[in-house]
Amino acid sequence: MNELVAAVPWLGKRNPTAARWLIILVAIAAPFIAWQFGRSWVRILDFALLYMMLALGLNLVVGFAGLLDLGYIAFYAVGAYTFALLASPHFGIHLPFWLILPLGAAFAALAGIMLGFPVLRLRGDYLAIVTLGFGEIVRIFMLNLNYPVNITNGPQGINMIDPINLFGWDLSRNIRIGEDFTINSLFLYYYFFLIAVAGSILFIQRLQISRIGRAWAAMRDDELAAKAIGINTRNMKLLAFALGATFGGVAGALFGAFQGFVSPESFSLMESIAVLTMVVFGGMGNIAGAVVGAFVLALLPEVLRDVAVPLQQTLFGHVLLDPEVLRMLLLSLAMILMMLLRPAGMIPARARYCHDKHLSATLKQEAAK
Amino acid sequence: METLIQQFINGLVIGSVYALIALGYTMVYGILGLINFAHGDVLMVGALVALQTMLFLMGMAPGMSPLVMLAIALAVAMVICMLLGFTMERLAYRRLRNAPRLAPLITAIGVSFLLQTLAMIIWGRNYHTFPQLISTAPLQPIPGVFVTPVQIAIVVVSALLMIGLLLLVNRTRIGRAMRATAENHRVASLMGVDTNAVIAMTFVIGAALAAVAGVMFASNYGIAHYGMGFMPGLKAFTAAVLGGIGNLGGAMLGGVVLGLVESFGAGYIEHFTFGFLNSSYQDIFAFLILGLVLIFRPTGLLGERVSDRA
Numbered sequence: 001m002n003e004l005v006a007a008v009p010w011l012g013k014r015n016p017t018a019a020r021w022l023i024i025l026v027a028i029a030a031p032f033i034a035w036q037f038g039r040s041w042v043r044i045l046d047f048a049l050l051y052m053m054l055a056l057g058l059n060l061v062v063g064f065a066g067l068l069d070l071g072y073i074a075f076y077a078v079g080a081y082t083f084a085l086l087a088s089p090h091f092g093i094h095l096p097f098w099l100i101l102p103l104g105a106a107f108a109a110l111a112g113i114m115l116g117f118p119v120l121r122l123r124g125d126y127l128a129i130v131t132l133g134f135g136e137i138v139r140i141f142m143l144n145l146n147y148p149v150n151i152t153n154g155p156q157g158i159n160m161i162d163p164i165n166l167f168g169w170d171l172s173r174n175i176r177i178g179e180d181f182t183i184n185s186l187f188l189y190y191y192f193f194l195i196a197v198a199g200s201i202l203f204i205q206r207l208q209i210s211r212i213g214r215a216w217a218a219m220r221d222d223e224l225a226a227k228a229i230g231i232n233t234r235n236m237k238l239l240a241f242a243l244g245a246t247f248g249g250v251a252g253a254l255f256g257a258f259q260g261f262v263s264p265e266s267f268s269l270m271e272s273i274a275v276l277t278m279v280v281f282g283g284m285g286n287i288a289g290a291v292v293g294a295f296v297l298a299l300l301p302e303v304l305r306d307v308a309v310p311l312q313q314t315l316f317g318h319v320l321l322d323p324e325v326l327r328m329l330l331l332s333l334a335m336i337l338m339m340l341l342r343p344a345g346m347i348p349a350r351a352r353y354c355h356d357k358h359l360s361a362t363l364k365q366e367a368a369k
Numbered sequence: 370m371e372t373l374i375q376q377f378i379n380g381l382v383i384g385s386v387y388a389l390i391a392l393g394y395t396m397v398y399g400i401l402g403l404i405n406f407a408h409g410d411v412l413m414v415g416a417l418v419a420l421q422t423m424l425f426l427m428g429m430a431p432g433m434s435p436l437v438m439l440a441i442a443l444a445v446a447m448v449i450c451m452l453l454g455f456t457m458e459r460l461a462y463r464r465l466r467n468a469p470r471l472a473p474l475i476t477a478i479g480v481s482f483l484l485q486t487l488a489m490i491i492w493g494r495n496y497h498t499f500p501q502l503i504s505t506a507p508l509q510p511i512p513g514v515f516v517t518p519v520q521i522a523i524v525v526v527s528a529l530l531m532i533g534l535l536l537l538v539n540r541t542r543i544g545r546a547m548r549a550t551a552e553n554h555r556v557a558s559l560m561g562v563d564t565n566a567v568i569a570m571t572f573v574i575g576a577a578l579a580a581v582a583g584v585m586f587a588s589n590y591g592i593a594h595y596g597m598g599f600m601p602g603l604k605a606f607t608a609a610v611l612g613g614i615g616n617l618g619g620a621m622l623g624g625v626v627l628g629l630v631e632s633f634g635a636g637y638i639e640h641f642t643f644g645f646l647n648s649s650y651q652d653i654f655a656f657l658i659l660g661l662v663l664i665f666r667p668t669g670l671l672g673e674r675v676s677d678r679a
Contacts, residue, residue, distance in 0.1 A: 068471050070478070118664050125404045125474050126663055129606060133656030136603075144649045269599075273478060280475055321490060328486040335479030339472045340464055 003288035004201075007347045031190045041302070042186040046258060048298035049193035050251050055278040055294035056200050056287065057247025062276070063285035063349070064213060065240035066220030068128040070272055071115070071135025075245040077142060077267035078111050079104040079252025081152065084262045087162040090153060097165050101253050108249020109242040111138075116241035120234055135272055142264040157263025164192065164257045172260075189258055196254065197291075200247060204287055207243075216240060220285075270328070277331045280338055283345025292347060297334070301327035371513035376636045377629065382520045382589065384628020385527035389582040390605030391612070391620035392534060393575030399551045399615035400571050401466070406477035407457060408579060409602015410484035411450050413595065415580030416499070416587040417492050419446040423500050435502035439584075446580040453484075454576025458569050481599075488595035496594045499587040523585045530581060531621050534574070538617060547571060551615070600652060604631075607659040613669030622670060630654055 006012045008019040034041035054076060061069045082104035086095045095103075115134050119127050146154030163172030171192060175183040207213050215236050218226040227233050256262045274297065282293025305323040312319050321329070338345065390412060397405045422442040426433060461480050465473040503522050507515035538544035549557040550567045558564045586601055587593040608627040612619025635651040662669060 062471075066471070068474065118660055121667070122663055123470075125470065126610075126667075128474055129404065129603070130656075130660055130663060133603070133659055137653055137656055140650060140653055144647075147647070148645060270482075273482060276475070276478075325486060325489055328482060328489070332479045332482035332486055336461055336476050336483065339468075339476040339479070340461070343468065343472055 003286060003347070003350070004291060006350075007288045007292065027194060031187050035184075039184070039186065042184070042190060044299065044302045046186060046189050046193055048295055049190065049197050050255050050258070051275065051278065051298040052197050052291050052294040053193075053200055053247055053251040053254075054275045055282070055290040056197070056204055057244045057251065058275050059279045059284065059287070059290040060204060060207075060247065061240050061244035062279055063283075063290070064208065064220065065216040065237065067237060067240060068125070068131070069241075069244065070128050070132035070269070070276065071138070072131075072244070072248055072275055073267045073269075073272040074115075074135040074138040075108040075111055075248030076252035076255065076271075077138055077262075077264075078108045078245075079249030079254075080256035080262045080266070081142065081158075081252075082107050082249070083253040083256035084158040084161050085151075087257070088158055089160055090158050094162055097162075097257070098167075101250065104253035105246045105249045108245040108252065111249075112241040112243075112245025113238055115245075116238045120237055132269065132272075135267075135269060139264050139267055139269075142267065152264075155264060157261060157265070159261050161256050161260045161262065163260065164189070164254070166192075193254065193258075196250070201287055201291070208287070212236070212239065217285075273335075274331055277335050281334050281345060283347040283349055286345065286347055286349035289345045289347040289349065293345070297331065300330060304330075371511070372636065374511065374514045376632045378514065378516055378520065380629035380632030381625065382523050382628070383632065384608075384625035385524050386582050386585050386589070386624075387601065387605045387608045387628050388621045388624025389527050389530060389578050389585070390601055391608040391624045392531070392617060393579050394606050395609040395612070395614055395617060395620040396547075396571050396575050398609065400547065400568055401462070401473075403462065403473050404477065404606065405457075405462075405572075405575070406474065406602075407480040407484055408575065409598035409600075409605070410481050410488075411453060411576045411579040411598070412583035412586065412601060413488060413593075413598030414453060414484060415446040415450045415576075415583030416593045416597065417488060417497075417583075417595070418449045419443060419580075419584045420497055420499055420587065420593050421492075422446065423502070427500070439502040443581065443584055446584060447577045450576040450580035450583075451573045454572040454579075455569055458572040463565070463568075481602075485595050485599075492595060494595065496592045499591050499593045501588065501591060503588070505591075519588050523589060526581065526585070530578060534578070535617060537574075543567070543570065604655040607655045607662075611658060611662050611669055613671040616669070616671050619669055619671035626670070627655060627658065630658060 004023055005016050005019045008022065011019040011022065031042045031045055034045050054072070057075075058069065058072045061067050061072070083100050085091060086093050086100045086103065087097070088094075115131065119130050122130060142152045143155055145152040146156075152158070163170055165171070171188045172185050174185050175188070177183065215226065215231045218229070218231055219233050219236055223233055255266075275294075278293035278297045279290055280293070281289075281297060282291070283289025301323055304326050308321070308326055309319055309323060312321065390408065393408050393411075394405060397403055397408070419442040422445045423438060426438050426441060457480055461476050462473055465476060501519065504518045507517050510516060536544075538547060546557070546562045546567045547570070549560065549562050550564050554564050557567075582601075583598070586597070604627060605624065608623035609620045610623070611627060612621070612623025614620075631651060631654050634654045635648040638650060639647045
């Protein structure tokens, strides 16, 4: 939150309290603003929140621990498929939401550890390729495990997944208040996801300034030195993979329930790369970076759809580049240009590894600058 | 028995294509320590440029002999890919040579997706049929075993190119400069080697090989599209690691071994898993091999110690 506050232009440094309230206000008001542009924009905001959660989780692995994971979307898939299999007519199982969520998180964490073990000894770039392979393997299994026993229903995916149900309160139903006032279900999902993201941010923030966060930073900056000062790098790496995967799994479960439908198509390599670009674009190793990166890059394609298509219509008379192509183009350019021109991201990480109250007065002054 | 020989031939053919691509990875890795993620997409560009050239030639000179046409298409594809390799190195990688390890890799991923997107814009999302200029009528050297002239051409051409590359690296002045640069940039440049030129040269040679591999790959399967470079690229990388990355002979060996494993694996997986897994899991073998090699023998089959640059 502090990083987010500091990232607010102009106000952030002058009046942090005001900036903090501004962020909270915007976060709460966002769906109402989006509603003015149309129903679909609220939906897009909901997805942006899920992407934020993914970016936060991947940032944990890539930014904090320095392990480049190109198969991150696999954990998202594990979470989504856990939810889909345990709460849909596919197997006829309908477990309650509060049971599946931890299960999805646990399965994803397990997958993270399974991926983590073999790649412990690998260095940066090898790790990237192996994790990419892992992501592809998961996708291939999702595509093909409909034969001879139909588990994943293959390329068709799984339909009619139960919506999120909080103790009997079905989030997919609009709430009617009085005669002509209803709260749309998209709003309910928005606030539920917002709480989830806020919780993740709090958790990750505490994590970053804990022993674990410091150990990760040490490991990221120099693995040999970290080992020499007594950090168990093996456990720390596994922990990073497992925790990162947990966030992916939770986001995946929410995604499955929210969309009501999962198929292998949603978990392609392109999605892994998109999440990675969000982290890179915002700034690696930085909570605010992940949040802002996810927000900007999740909204961008939708804005393009609304702006670029009519613009091309008027300029060239027909649509030259469809929005999906534009999205890929911009993502790839963002990745290249960020690395070349601003490798630390839009919001460069400020190293901060202990709680405010432990900072000495001079350090505080430094930080205030 | 016929199946066994047939799988062996299929594996050998696809393996020699992997080997050609793997050479590009391994050369760049040997010199820069960079995984050029976009290498597979250079292959795709090569195939599509060749396709475009062939279509153009067929329209312009319908009576041209297919072999001449293929040669021209190949040459055009190679030149375009060499330019592409040069540009990539110049614009995207050169500035990051001393950056932290993850930076060039992320850039390479970006370049890879940029190439795919551009190809998608130029050639569309559809699969294109790749003209078969060499006959695909199968021959039967042994009853029950089929070999097409395309397959023979693929194996012969890649063998020739590999020999040529080995001669270039081991016998010529520029090859010596390349080896010196791979050994140590700074010392090489102190000895008067223009390391920038050598690195650019490496990218250019790798890209030319990828262009040839792309044409072969497209001829073998008869199709070309914007995403065709990704899988062979990844598999060729696996082949390079399998053989020992940075080692030219290793890349060739790794490519052929990987091709054979994949071919036999896809052929027999159904048999061994009692029908539970079938040949749609073919792509998994490369990743499994990659994982196993990196865990148990990270130096690869022929590799020396991989330098420890965290």
